[in-house]
Amino acid sequence: MLQVSRSRSRSAFTLVELLVVIAIIGILVGLLLPAVQAAREAARRMQCSNNFKQISLALHNYHDTFRSLPPAWADWDGLWASPLQTAHANAAILPQLEGSSIEDRYDYNVRWDHANNAELATLMPATYQCPSTPNAGESEPTSGFQTSDYTYIRSDTGWITDPSPNHSMFEQNEFRKFRDVLDGLSNTIMQYESAGRTTLYVHGRQTTPPAWWTGEYRAWAGHFDSSWMYPFQVTVDPAGGPPNVTYFVGSDVINVANWGSPYSFHPGGIHISLADGSVRFVTESIDLETLSGYTSIDGNEVVEEIP
Template structure:
């Protein structure tokens, strides 16, 4: 046999043309544009899901308050001066603790000693025993602890004191008040027009207009710890300016018209949702309030007996 000659023969193998550098760069650029378009949509979808979970949390707490009121014939207190109630045979705890049996937290509530303060050593186990229902998933540090007491912080606060006197010199009552106990029958404005709770999120730190600041020493633990006696607040307007040297906030109370999402100082209304915050109403429903809500409407929603006419909000 003669050896096979390859001279002058073409290979039968087909050669594929490769991407040029320009084509590769174009493909990468297209992918980058698509990712850039998709990412905001994904983030918006995630925030929508977090906001829905936050709404569900607030609704559960509102229903727990209804069940508590039905059982005990009154709501629990959301603002308690322990010294004023120490000699009272009806020792009480803040609403966050009192409603635990109606939030599947009966075991935790049974460990709470009502005869001593919330921060007594006998209640130390409550520090990190806060239900997930009290945490807004939009808060990047939900469930974080308050640095001084070691107690976790709740992202929801109970309304205390109405804002009606800003536009009306005769103040009315709110759903909760200092050392007072309410009943739903006390609400003459209608349960669907009366705020029960609102968001005051991120209180493990001090937030001012979207960024953290140095917490002032006079910001009491009791406004921040989830079981503290003062875990409630008000919806008054105020201005906050940061000291350029210390980073501490300089607060001017009752000035201006900005109320929602200014700061979470002293349990003020603050949320990590864009454009507003969520509230629960005394009828158990949850609504979203925008930052530019009319002050008269907001004022009307904070009182239980102001007899205001509330339109759409």
């Protein structure tokens, strides 16, 4: 018996329908992508804040042991003060950051960049890196040492402008004690973000760094890895040379440039740690007088609480 085959018509997308589906998928992806990026940045920002908490706890544990904080501006060669031949804070607190095996290799009897300390160049703890920084943990070109995305405040905003400047948490060659902080530990900045210092960033754009900006100021173990919070303006050289800098002008302090000044790759602001160990996110629009009050340990300023 013969079987009669019956052909069935099969439905299929028309070209127009296919294009509509592709367009809808594209719109959905376009709507979803910013949300995914925002979620990722929120996670990175949380990790960065946690890094600050760990470093703050390490500094407090160091202070409990040695009755002072380690210096973060150690003038080993006596360029501006009597020589202070000791390790920078980043190296000194390694045991408190579960980095005793790294600290054991550090030779306190020589400069940070001596051949005896060369193996530490790429042993920087991940705690010193912000996950939002592009290529975080890269080595800077003049010393070969990795660069930390966090730095210590070494001068208050009155360093030049005030006839009798106050003091900061990590002044030159100081083994600061918490009892020195007369403004209160919760009103005094200890550390802040200065990220991406493998290269120079000005308003999000990479450019040529000045000749003086060597590994001494950028390397994670460098003796001068600490800096300031001043209002300043930077003009990038269109020919590609070092930028022109004017200090103490305007009101821009945060996210202008990253040669030790406050700078991060988080949208809208930076993390800071206060001397009480707490961590805050400071926006670019913070009142200048409020920020200034947090830079000194004994300025007697009345400051608003940073949320």
